[in-house]
Amino acid sequence: MSPRCQTQAHALGAREVLSVEAPRSLLLDKVGAMLGSFAPTVAGAGLQRRFIAASAALGDLLDAAASGGHLPVAAINDSVEALNRAAEGGDLDAWLDLVWQHDDATYQHCLLVSGLTAAFAHRLGFGAADRRLITSAAVLHDIGKARIPLDILRKAGELTAEERRIMREHPRIGHDMLVAQGGFAPMVLASVLSHHEYLDGSGYPQALIGGQIPDPVRMITICDIYAALIEQRSYKPPMPPEEAYAVLIGMAGKLDLDLVRVFGEVIVAASAARLGRHVETRAVPARRYGGAGEA
Ligand SMILES: [Fe+2]
Numbered sequence: 001m002s003p004r005c006q007t008q009a010h011a012l013g014a015r016e017v018l019s020v021e022a023p024r025s026l027l028l029d030k031v032g033a034m035l036g037s038f039a040p041t042v043a044g045a046g047l048q049r050r051f052i053a054a055s056a057a058l059g060d061l062l063d064a065a066a067s068g069g070h071l072p073v074a075a076i077n078d079s080v081e082a083l084n085r086a087a088e089g090g091d092l093d094a095w096l097d098l099v100w101q102h103d104d105a106t107y108q109h110c111l112l113v114s115g116l117t118a119a120f121a122h123r124l125g126f127g128a129a130d131r132r133l134i135t136s137a138a139v140l141h142d143i144g145k146a147r148i149p150l151d152i153l154r155k156a157g158e159l160t161a162e163e164r165r166i167m168r169e170h171p172r173i174g175h176d177m178l179v180a181q182g183g184f185a186p187m188v189l190a191s192v193l194s195h196h197e198y199l200d201g202s203g204y205p206q207a208l209i210g211g212q213i214p215d216p217v218r219m220i221t222i223c224d225i226y227a228a229l230i231e232q233r234s235y236k237p238p239m240p241p242e243e244a245y246a247v248l249i250g251m252a253g254k255l256d257l258d259l260v261r262v263f264g265e266v267i268v269a270a271s272a273a274r275l276g277r278h279v280e281t282r283a284v285p286a287r288r289y290g291g292a293g294e295a
């Protein structure tokens with residue numbers, strides 16, 4: 001409690017300084033009061049907590065998949081819950097900001113595709129059960145990549161024909177893992193197996209055509225391609241959202257354009273939220289998040 005120590009503590013941003021002899025109850029009271037005063041101002045704290053929960057759950061999932069273990073269904077449900085709460089809060093843009101902080105590309109990709117899919121389903125007015133289902137399909141869509149050799153998965157640069165062949169096995173590997181474990185909904189299995197199929201039959205692994213590809217799978221495919229384009233990689237700069245969206249529109253014939261257009265609204269809402277946040281943080285700091293309509 002020397003003046004020097006207290007000055008140093010305040011210089012580091014301390015709001016309170018307690019003696020080491022202070023009773024624990026006093027410490028808890030002080031911390032509780034601080035958390036109480038933080039809660040209304042730190043609007044993103046809930047989202048960050050959900051992101052950490054989803055990220056940790058995904059870690060358990062990927063570890064289990066890589067080691068050939070049983071996929072922890074509770075972890076899938078945890079991340080789905082976190083993702084849907086974020087989508088309900090209209091926090092897609094803030095979610096993406098958190099995703100970019102993740103340094104592992106596979107995590108980044110799964111969290112990104114899942115966040116986009118949850119927001120997409122929310123936009124389309126899916127009921128709670130359907131949203132949970134499609135979000136869990138998105139969380140699991142690339143689970144087969146956990147069994148692809150890391151030197152191929154993380155290769156900075158173009159894959160050789162043989163490496164591409166191996167990489168293209170991930171939908172089948174993921175699908176077989178889920179079938180072997182059992183208990184996964186048919187829609188989840190279809191999404192894992194068919195998220196690289198295109199309506200014109202040019203996709204893989206089964207070269208399905210049009211009506212053979214269910215709507216939820218089409219949605220995940222759209223989110224998957226968009227995510228891959230805007231992702232940040234050592235070997236490629238991220239594509240700006242408008243350009244990435246133009247690529248989707250240019251894939252008419254391969255993607256469901258009606259769905260792509262609704263997806264466009266999801267992205268526009270996210271950028272509007274970003275704009276609203278920036279404007280509002282400057283002008284009215286107390287109200288951090290503005291609705292998309294107000295931006
Ligand atoms: Fe994939």
Ligand SMILES: [Fe+2]
Nearest residue numbers: 113141142224
């Ligand atoms: Fe993917």
